[in-house]
Amino acid sequence: MIWQKYIEVDPTICHGKACIKGTRIMVSVVMDNLAAGLSPDEIIQSYPSLSHEALQAAIAYAADLTRERVVALPA
Numbered sequence: 001m002i003w004q005k006y007i008e009v010d011p012t013i014c015h016g017k018a019c020i021k022g023t024r025i026m027v028s029v030v031m032d033n034l035a036a037g038l039s040p041d042e043i044i045q046s047y048p049s050l051s052h053e054a055l056q057a058a059i060a061y062a063a064d065l066t067r068e069r070v071v072a073l074p075a
Contacts, residue, residue, distance in 0.1 A: 001057060001060040003057040003061040003064070006020060006053060006054045006057035007021065007027060007057055007061045014026055018061060020049075020054045020057075023047075023050070025047050025050055027062060029047075030043060031058065031059075034059070040055050
C-alpha cells in the first residue's frame, strides 16, 4: 500500500493534520472510529467520500507513524 497516494498534509486544511486527499476527513478520525470498534464498512457508510483504499491508506499511514517513535507504557 502506497499511502502517499491517498493522504495529504496541507496547512490550510484541518490545521495541517493528515487527511484523506480531497476531503477533510482526518486520518485520526478514521483511526478513532476503528479503535471504537466500527468496521471499515460502517466508517465508509458514515463518510461516503471515503473509499476502502483510502481507509486502508489511513491504516498504513498510522502503522508507519508507530515505527517512528517509542511511546513509554505505564509500568
